[in-house]
Amino acid sequence: MIGDGFLERFRREGRIVVVGASLAGLRAAETLRDKGFAGSLTMIGDEPHEPYDRPPLSKQVLLGRATADRTALPRRRSVDATWRLGVPATGLDMAARRVRLGDGDEVPYDRLLIATGVRARPWPREEEAELDGVFVLRTRDDGAALARRLAEGPKRVLVIGAGFTGSEIASACRERGLAVTVAERGAAPLVGALGGVVGAVAAELQREHGVDLRCGVMVTALEGDASGRVRAAHLSDGSTVEAEVVIVSLGATRNTEWLAGSGLGAGPRGIACDAGCRAFDFRGIVTDDIYAAGDVARCPHPLFGYQFLSLEHWGNAVSQAGIAAHNMLSESTDRLPHMEVPAFWSSQFGVNIKSVGVPSLGTQVLITQGSLEEHRFIAVYGYQGRVIGAVAFxxxxxxxxYQELIERTAPFPPQFPTVDRRAEGQRPVDAGFPDPSVPSHGPTVTLSGYSPADRRMTFTPAH
Amino acid sequence: MTPSLLHQILDFANRADPYPIYEELRKTPVHHEGDGPYVVSTYYEVRSLLHDPRISSDARNLASTTGDPLTETAPEEGVLPPSFLRLDPPEHDRLRRMTNRSFGPPHCPHRVDGMRGELHGIVSGLIGDIGDTGRIDLVDQFAYPFPVTVICRLLGVPREDEARFHVWADTIAASLDPDPDADPTERGRSAHDARMQLGMYLAGLIEERRRKPGDDMLSELATAKGPDGTMATMELLSTAALLLIAGHETTVNLVTNGMLTLLRNPDVLERLRADPRLAVPVVEELLRFEPPVQLVPQRTTLTDVEVRGVTIPKGASLWLVLASGNRDPQRFENPDRFDPDRKDIQHLGFGSGIHSCFGAPLARLEARLALSELARRLENPRLLEDPPPYRQNAVLRGPRHLHIACDGIRP
Structure with missing residues (x-):
């Protein structure tokens, strides 16, 4: 396999299999072809659709401004691949270099890219989850079904979980004029990602837009009527919310179960890989023919002490896919590290929210520009005396x-004046993140320690 | 002794090709002479400072204006309050937000795109009226009247008043740039007078629009009641003056620089003629290659700011040379080559950060339409003089005339 001329031969006639036909998988495939890979390329996806974009699903699609089947990702170039869509990968044989498919087929590879992403965490009680009118939102089909139901004008919608997806759904419902209740276990919306100080602003936004926001409560049960349609939810404070539509928005689960027993360092926290996107096996030895990218990958980050970092971010999927593709075709000395500073955006209740760095790691927060009360501001997060994240409303x-400050590990609190500094910007305050041992929808960025084979963690459902 | 780089930039003799001076300038990314401004010329440093909240656009934060030839006679003082171009948040944000409510998304998503047909009609009319194809002044016959007609329609300013406000707009624009031969006091006074007259003219117009609103921007700005309330009359005057002047003095250069560049690159002109969709990357590359606003001279530091090892002291005057950053080889390969096929044209032509060009969507549409139609309709066009004569202005840089000829006009 390895030796003089291997890479040239591989680039000419090798076999690359990409498992996961979404944003990361597609961008990786395009990069492979861009960089001259002329061998065979197979794209495997469990959904029947060609790669599509997910951010519009909780925004334009729910508003009825775009239909879910019009969210296909724009193609940067043709990828000349064999598409195996609608069939999931069910197993991996690392020694034989084969991916097993749900239909019994096996696909051989010389190099493999895993970009299987995450899926919506379902309502934990199966019989309640199956009630008509209970939704999750992750896929195009989820988006289409939910948009159809919202267009029917339900009397009330209940959103369980006020993370980014849940909050965006609530925003879209209000924009459509629907009555909405949001039930959040934490003290405020977005509290897991942005902390309590900024979360309080998110709560104000929801209430000002007419959301019936209930924090510090859990939904204990969903109740259906005789025809199997959801009609109400029971809350831990003893109250009942009558709703015709319930959207379960409790975060995501990584799609790694199909790798169980394969020997790869994959578990509930994702697939551990090195900074060059090469996956580790469960012994902590890096493979040279298996790569990971996108939401399912976790890789060491220099800004965070080389702890493994998992990111459920659009931009991260794109850049990591590019790095993985480049490295799959490169000699070891030509490989590039993935060092993207985390960044994501959200749009809800007429406000554009954008984040850089890892705010959820911060212990303190300083409003350096604008004001919380006006809902227009920059919040800078500090961790052990350095700037670790920033959030803009x-x-x-x-x-x-602020991204430059994070990259430079600039001191916190920042000592300089800025334009639009208010009284509240004179002194940092506690950022108000919840106790990490309390389960919630959680942030979309997590540090997950140093172990490449961490499979011990199990998620305790909140409900 | 060679004259200082600053004076070489302002020297009219260098107007046709300032790029070798910028190249010299980039050898010292933060250039400072005597008590003059701090001149930043490399791409990454310019971009970084455009996003830096320690940098102010408000002239009241300047420690002193002596030594800076571009701010010594700041003409905005006194007559009208500063426009949002010369303000910091939160005032800047409030005024720009209120102005945007009648210009762009989310409240007014169709304003620019809805003008497409009208723009096309204006372009066709101007090209149809060209007359003698043996000697065309592309500036006077096309590149100037086009954006002026557009900004008049957009704002609701009567086109027939053009002769009046043209003089004021030119005087105000010229005052942003020192003519070394002109008396600075005199220049300051004439700019002051021009602003006064433009302000009075606009006040009359706004009064009319308040009584009888149309669907133009002035009517909407004068009558809107959004979450930020209604603009105070003086704010409205400053904003209207800003839009009128900016709509006047920049797109003309983008279109003229564009045609000049295309005529110097006949292969690209031919490709554009064959495929008008090429206008999109052509205009982006133009904004990099020959930006209509060469530098931003109106920034100052709120505190000591270190850039590439140089401490720029609090209250210093800053020049951010966009046109030089656009030619920085650290950022763009073969920067002096006009190449619309570049994959990654993230130019500084419209600036960046909160003050990035307000009218950019309109300017893009105007330039794309103008250049693709000129390419399509002029038969065998050619330059009659190269380089053409330039305007005095080093900041808003572009040819005063562009004499071309062609064999005929296609239908």
Whole structure:
């Protein structure tokens, strides 16, 4: 396999299999072809659809401004691949270099890219989850079904979980004029990702837009009527919410079960890989023919002490896919590290929210520009005396500056004056993140320690 | 002794090709002479400072204006309050937000795109009226009247008043740039007078629009009641003056620089003629290659700011040379080559950060339409003089005339 001329031969006639036909998988395939890979390329996806974009599903699609089947990702170039869509990968034989498929087929590879992403965490009680009117939102089909139901004008919608997806759904429902109740176990919406200080602003936004927001409560049971349609939810404070539509928005689960027993360092926290996206096996030895990218990957990050970092972010999927593809075709000395600073955006209740770095790691927060009360501000997060993250509400144009501070590990609190500094920007306060041992929908960025084979963690459902 | 780089930039003799001076300038990314401004010329540093909240656009934060030839006679003082171009948040954000409510998404998503047909009609009319194809002044016959007609329609300013406000707009634009031969006091006074007259003219117009609103921007700005309330009359005057002047003095250069560049690159002109969709990357590359606003001279530091090892002291005057950053070889391969096939044209032509060009969507549409139609309709066009004569202005840089000829006009 390895030796003089291997790479040239591989680039000419090798076999690459990409498991996961979404954003990361597609961008990786395009990069492979861009960089001259002329061998065979197989794209495997469990959904029947060609790669599509997910951010519009909780926004334009729910508003009825776009239909779910019009969210296909724009193609940067043709990828000339064999598409195996609608069939999941069910197993991996690392020694024989084969991927097993749900239909019994096996696909051989010389190099494999795993980009299987995450899926919506379902309502834990199966019989309640199956009630008509109970939804999750992750896929195009989820989006289409939910949009159809919202267009029918349900009397009330209940959203369980006020993370980014849940909050965006609530926003879209209000924009459609639907009555909405949001039930959040934490003290405020977005509290897991942005902390209590900024979460309080998110709560104000929801209430000002007419959301019936209930924090500090759990949904204990969903109740159906005789025809199997959901009609109400029971809350831990003893109250009942009558709703015709219930959307379960409790975060995501990584799609790694199909790798169980394969020997790969894959578990509930994702697939551990090195900074060059090469996957580790469960012994902590890096493979040279298996790569991972996108939401399912976790890789060491220099800004965070080389702890493994998992990111459920659009931009991360794109850049990591590019790095993985480049490295799959490169000599070891030409490989590139994935060092993207985490960044994501959300749009809800008329506000553009954008984040850089890892705010959820912060212990303190300083409002350096604008004001919380006006819902337009920059919040800078500090961790052990350095700037670790920044969040903008309707102020995104300043963020590149704060990203530079994060990259430079600049001291926190920042000592300099800025434009639009208010009284509240004089002194940092506790950022108000919940106790990490309390389960919630959680942030979309997590540090997951140093062990490449960490399979011990199990998620305790919140409900 | 060679004259200072600053004076070489302002020297009219260098107007046709300032790029070798910028190249020299980039050898010292933060250039400072005597008590003059700090001049930043490399791509990454310019971009970084455009996003830096320690940098102010408000002239009141300047420690002193002496030594900076571009701010010594700041003409905005006194007559009208500063426009949002010269303000910091939160005032800047509030005024720009209120103005945007009648210009762009989310409240007004169709304003620019809805003008497409009208723009096309204006372009066709101007090309149809060209007359003698043996000697065309592309500036006077096309590149100037086109954006002026557009900005008049957009704002609701009567086109027939053009002769009046043209003089004021030119005087105000010229005052942003020192003519070394002109008396600075005199220049300051004439700019002051021009702003006064433009302000009075606009006040009359706004009064009319308040009584009888149309669907133009002035009417909407004068009558809107959004979450930020209604603009105070003086704010409205400053904003209207800003839009009128900016709509006047920049797109003309983008279109003229564009045609000049295309005529110097006949292969690209031919490709554009064959495929008008090429206008999109052509205009982006133009904004990199020959940006209509060469530098931003109106920024200052709120505190000591270190850039590439140089400490720029609090209250210093800053020039951010966009046109030089656009030619920085650290950022763009073969920067002096006009190449619309570049994959990654993230130019600084519209600036960046909160002050990035407000009218960019309109300017893009105007330039794309103008250049693709000129390419399509002019038969065998050619330059009659190269380089053409330039305007005095080093900041808003572009040819005063562009004499071309062609064999005929296609239908």
């Amino acid at each position: 309707d102020n995104a144009r300043w963020l590149p500056f």
